Structures are given as structure tokens and as C-alpha cells.
Amino acid sequence: MKRIFAAKFFSIMSRVLSEQEQLRRQSLEDLRKLGIDPYPADLFPVDSHAKKIKENYEEGKEVTLAGRIMSRRIMGKASFAELQDASGKIQIYLNRDELCPGEDKTLYNDVFKKLLDIGDIIGIKGTQFKTQVGEISVQVKELTVLTKSLRPLPVVKTDKDGKAHDAFTDPEQRYRQRYVDLIVNPKVKEVFEKRTRIINSMREFFNAKGYLEVETPILQPIPGGAAARPFVTHHNALNTELYLRIANELYLKRLIVGGFDGVYEFAKDFRNEGMDRTHNPEFTVMEIYVAYKDYNWMMDFTEKMLEKVTTDVLGATKVTFGENEINFKAPFKRVPILEAIKEHTGYDVAEMNVPELMEVCKKLDIEVDDSMGKGKLIDEIFGEKCEANYIQPTFITDYPVEMSPLCKKHRDNPNLTERFELMVNGKELANAYTELNDPIDQLGRFQEQLKLSEKGDDEAMFIDQDFVRALEYGMPPTSGMGIGIDRLVMFLTNNASIQEVLLFPQMKPEKKSVELSEAEKTIFEILKKEEKMELNELKEKSGLSNKQWDKGMKGLNKHGLAKVEVDGDDKSVHLL
């Protein structure tokens, strides 16, 4: 462990600095020589923000601002720059003789013009004014260096039409260095501000009804509540395997047993499965459970909640997503899954047994295998042929019992369950049940899952004996609902990729940079003994491939350690 950290540290320490980085480090030293601390400890008494000034412009009013220099236009004794704070950008104007009224013009001539760069964080005190072109600006009277930036920032320029030039767009760099993305791409910041507003709005909705926000374990001895492959970890002191939760359902229901009327949790869940533009290994789900309710009530509740969230966050229920316009105005359509299948395939699969369903799948060109039970087959048909048709928010209800081991059987048909999934833009957004609270039925369903597991289904649920024990004490009739927060944010921010709504999407680690060239070392070691050698002899002795030889020699040449001398056909290498 220690060695890994040491290696990483070393590679950072030995990083070759670019010309611009070296210059910035030089400026850092020069600032210190002038007695300016480039990383001061004092608080800076900010009393305004860029946005506030633009919205409530008052000619001549004094303001104190802090932010990052995003561009500079230096014209001799006067300069313009853009300052970006948390609220946005504002232009600042620096006039040499206004900033430095006395004899000493160092602050303008040296500090601002030479030692500061784009990306540095400064504090200013100055007065509001409008330029001749009419742009609201602040004339700087005092300037404080707050943080020197040592790496050059991508410079994104936006023209009058709002078109970005040289935008920082490479997804890999944007996700790995989200901080840079947030600095230079204001739209990205908006997405995450919106994400928080969405969550806040939902929380308000639940709290207004008196439901309790709770926290349940992420490290679980039995990963329950969903069908998914978990991450496994190990607790040293307990010497036991633990799993990162794949859902928090079973814990929240234990709390309903415990006597809470309504509990909810915004939960990070973890699933050890593939990644793509809609799946990240860790993702956020909101789950809520309310006692003495059923899934019909939960449908009303869910559509009201979404109507509120979209209105709060967007000011409207209509959302543009890709090419579709989605309207979250309640009520949403409600379609039983068997009717959906009948409508989109023409087959009435309600009374069919497994061989008949297999036959239907074959006719519909759906791949099947022998391990599939009735529920899985129906789910496949729906997933392949129906799901994509539900663009507007639609509750698909009454799923087959085999697919829903935690859901109460339908009051009118024991082959179905009281379950709904909310489909939006052809994708599942939320999932809800009238919760199964019959402990004997629950144990039986778990045992069915065990059989699936023995058949080779590695996503089948584990038996959670403690959960069954809890139900044996009695859980009131309850309805529960889970909603994928990341997906919801995608819809409401019109992003097709989950990475765009996660601040730090999962990425493979960056490769460590190679420290020192082996080829250079090899050649140098041989050459050191001889001072001067015939080129081919040295090359042969080094035993390097052509490419490595070439790189090694170029490297040594660059470092000023060795040089090739050409004399007619004779080529020799000598130390410098």
C-alpha cells in the first residue's frame, strides 16, 4: 500500500512541466519576492457577486468581489479582464493610475500585467460603471492576489451569437477533471445546480407530508431488495464478507414494521454490472415507503410529485428530451402490462403457459433460453416490443408474480402483482409496489428465488431471514416506490448520458506516466565508460530495438548528454 502511494507521489513530483507551467511558477516566486503571498490566509470580505451587479446596476457604487480571471485584454496603461465568481462573469477595468495613484506602479505594471494569468483568483474592490459600448463593468481601485493558478486553463471564448470557440469538449478530460469542466463550461454547472434543485423539491414534497428522511446501511451482510450483482468487500475486524447495497428496500420496510408512517431515503446504490451511457456502477435512487397505502395511491402520489418537481425546477411540466417533448402534467396513463403486450404484439398472453410463451417469443423474434420462467418471458416480450412506445409518462401495471418477489399478489389475480413501473421516453423511471407483507408468502417467494439461483441466475435474490422475521411481527399494508434520480435528472436536463449528470462518473484510473526513459539510461551507461563510440557498435551493445534506440538517442540529445558526430560514412556518438 505504502509503495503504491510512494510511486504515485514520485510520478507527480517528476512530472515534466510545460513552458507555461514553468512561467507560472516563476511568477509565483516573483510575487513572493515582491512580498505578496500568492496563497494568503486572510478571509476576503466579498460583498457582491457578478450576477447581482448586472441585475441591480448602480453607477458608481462600490463593490468588493472575488473570482477567477477568465480573460485579459491589456492595452498599455489600461486593461480589461473578465472575473468569474460563483454567479457568473463580470468585466473589470484596471487603469494604471487609478489602481496605483502614487509613484509606485508595481501593482499594475508588474503584478497585474506580468505576474497574474488567466485562471488566477483575485479579490477586487472598485466602483460600478458602464463602458462606452455599454457593458456593465467594475473599475478596480484595489487588487488582492488570492490564489495563483499554476496550470493554464482552456480558454473558451463565446462570441455575440453565443457560439463557443475552442470549447473544452473532450469527454474524457471533462469527466476526469470535472473541476476544469465546471470552471470553463457554465452550462455544466447549471446541470448540477438543477440536479440539487430536483432533489430539494422532492424532499420538500415528502417533508410537507410528514415523512421521515432516514439513513440505512450501505454495507450490508445480505444485498437485498433488487436483482443485481453486488460489489463484495471484506470487514477486517468482523472478518466477514459485506456487500455494497444494491437497494435499500428491505431496510426501509423494517422501519415501517418499526412504526414509522412514511420513510424515505436518497440512496447511493452500487451494482457490479456493465457501464454505458445510462449506467454507472454507483447511482442514486430515492425510495419511499408509506404505511396504509396501496399502489393506486402511489401512482397518484408519484405523478403529483413529478408534476411539482418539474414545475419547481423548470417552471413548466413540459420537457424537451432529445427529439421528444415529454409532459409531466398529472395524471399519467395507466396500462396493465398484459394489455400493453396485446396492443403492441397482438398476442393475448394472459393465460399462456411457458411453452406457449416460448412459441410467442419465437414468432416475435425474441431470443429465449430454457432457464426463463413465465415472468421473465413476459418481461422480455414487453421489453422488446412494447417499452419503447411509451414516450409520455405511463404507468405500466400488474406485472407477473415471478418477476416481483417483494410485491403483493394482485387482489383480483394471483398470477399478477400490484406493481407499476413508470415508463418515460421508453425507459423505466420509477418502480413501485403494494408491498408484500405476508411473511409466509414472502419466505416462499425467497425460496423460489433460491431455485432460480440454483438454476444459474446470478441475479436472483438472497433469502433475508431477518427481513422475514420482521414481517412476522407484522408490517402494515404499505406501498413503496423507487425512482432513479440520475435518470430523472437526465430527463429534466436533456442529457442522453448519465455521465453528464454525475459530478464524478466512474472512470478507469489514468495510466501512470513513465518516469525516466529506460532506453536513455541504457545507452548512457554504456557510453559513460567509453566517452566516445562508433554508432553501430553502441547500438548493438545497447541491445535496443530500432524504435527504442531512436527515442533514446533523441532523448539524450535533448538533455544535452550525448551527440552524434558524422564524418563521411562514419558515425560516432560522444558524451558532452
Place this chain on the structure above:
RNA sequence: GACUUGCUAGCUCAGCUGGUAGAGCACAUCCCUUUUAAGGAUGGGGUCCAGGGUUCGAACCCCUGGCAAGUCACCA
């Protein structure tokens, strides 16, 4: 996991049939007191993702690997 595409300066990208690596912005120097994606002039800056192969010669062709994006499969 499979397939496709990409990886060249701090950023965005060119780079022809294999023949000494280019532009814009950024940066440096000098000039310039209300400019606005870009004031003017001059200049510096490269492990062409890594490794191997072919070749007199590879950013370019071939092989292997890395990372990313997209599509598909699985899943929420």
C-alpha cells in the same frame, strides 16, 4: 464483453501517396488609457497514447496493449 471511431502544443483541431511536425486561441517580448470571441508586431513551445514490427526512412502502414466515446449485449 463484442464491434466502430478517436488519441498530434496548455485548449480546439489540420497534417495528402510513408520523406525534417502545422494553424487558431493561450504563452513570451515590445507598442498601445473605455476594449469585447480576435488591438498591432515579433517569437518560443511537441514522448504525434504506449510497446513491437515493416522500411533507407513511420504521426501516417501492420500487430499487441492502454484510455475514451458511440453502437450492441446485460442491467436501473
